[in-house]
Amino acid sequence: MEKYVLGIESSCDDTAVAVVSEKGEVLSSVIASQAAIHSEFGGVFPELAGRAHVQSILPAIEKALRDASITEKQIEAIGVTRGPGLIGSLLVGLTSASGLGMGWDIPVIGVNHLRGHLRSADLEEERVSYPAIILLVSGGHTFLAHMQSNTEIELLGSTRDDSVGEAYDKVGRMLDLGYPGGPVVDRAAKKGNANIPFPRPMLHKGLEFSFSGLKSAVARYLDALEGEPVVEDVAASFVEAAMEILLTKCRKALKAYPVKSLVVVGGVAASPQLREQAGALCEEMGVELCLPPLRWSTDNAAMIALATWDYLRLGKAPEPKPQLQLSIAEF
């Protein structure tokens, strides 16, 4: 009887549950999005996020099992995001997983959300050739890492302040484009001219990032404007600056480390501009570009389930307790 992992993800504003085999085959993936709840606030409202998870988690688990056409007897273990994330949101997933694990008498493993993103590029088929440079760009984090294999990770540089996704979301809010900012800012940017010289903070300083200066430069530009902004031009200028920062750091990392591939994961990896420009960079540098399909770039539980298989293979099972600090050592 083939066994599967049930993955549960509730770190932010999506309640997600998936059933995944050891090879990364996704039997089911359910995502209950809360975007409609948070859009009027232009960002995630933590208390409302926790409450919405409570409402949707059990139906999402039931649906994932039904869609996968398996019974709980075929589940080897449950993998659940233990952090980083919003504490109220994390606790809903963690307590649900612990209860189910006790009832079904199977192990429950706490999974680092970022490790989930790092593994998302291997869902459904193995795409990553190691060693690899990984650019993780999400709503909560932005960093570059070197991966010797799918479990040996060395952090090369992360953001000193905001993530690039946070900058996208705030620019989306400033321009009244809605939430989440990523897709709407990208769409507006395609129609605009990048004619506003926004800064590129820390462009030539190592492999670390900084996005708060870029975000406030957009705010200052809009504050100082007398008339209405040309929304598309502001978006295009912001996206051009963000891309230049991300791609410059990737080029630097690829020059410093002899690797086979560049892997771009996390919600901002859904950006067509980033996908296209990363493709051009990889061609220039002679490395493969590995991208998860769009549905695995943003938060999902299939990536959490795949990361759970790594922990099972390593015989390492972090407890299903909240992990509030980002600790690369605990990846």
Ligand code: KG4
């Ligand atoms: O990985 P993710 O789903 O959640 C976190 O772990 O944070 O990433 C969410 C982020 C948000 O900031 C959202 O605006 C951004 O990913 N995003 C995008 C796109 N789709 C989502 N950013 C740029 N272009 C997109 N198409």
Ligand code: ZN
């Ligand atoms: Zn995420």
